[in-house]
Amino acid sequence: MKEKDWVRTIIKDIEWALNQNNENQNIRVEDSKKLPYSSEILSYSGEEPAGHNDIRYETDILIYEKNDQDVWVPRVIIEVKIGKINTHDAITYSQKARTHKNVHPYLRYGILISNRQHYPLPGRLFRHGQHFDFMLSWKELQAADNEWKQLITILNDEIIASRTLEEMIYRSRSKNRMHYTSLHKPLRMR
Secondary structure, three states: OOHHHHHHHHHHHHHHHHOOOHHHOOEEEEEOOEEEEEEEEEEEEOOEEEEEEEEEEEOOEEEEEEOOOOOEEEEEEEEEEEOOOOHHHHHHHHHHHHHHHHHOOOOEEEEEEEOOOOOOOOHHHHHHOOOOOEEEEOOOOOOOHHHHHHHHHHHHHHHHHHHHHHHHHHOOOOOOOOOOOOOOOOOOOO
């Protein structure tokens, strides 16, 4: 089965599962959506940019939040591989994560490898995947119950992290902002 075909079999289930959380009623999940990773300024009018060129990568799975005014904010991207992942894939996907985060600094990024049989996450992902916020490995194409629960738990946590980062970055000068005195990014392995 091709990756794009497999992704289409799971995205509606992911959206349904995420929307079971009352905080996620406006979460949408799409495949093959193009998202800018660079915005080149082509010209200026006075001090303001007048023309720009957005350069986009296609995403495997994009999880975004959409409000009633048809405005949406990307929250999580999941890169997908079936079976094996090589060093080139790990480096390429990690760099995609970095460039997307340059344009969307609150964006969370991960990778899901399915049909791994008894193999765990490969060491090359740990070495070369420094821009991933999460990594998952499923034994089969269809997730086992514990694998599915783990995915949905991680995605719910990543949506919260994205919202928190957005608030921290863009409301840092607001009088009504949240005040933080520490930040800690734990490492959890299973």
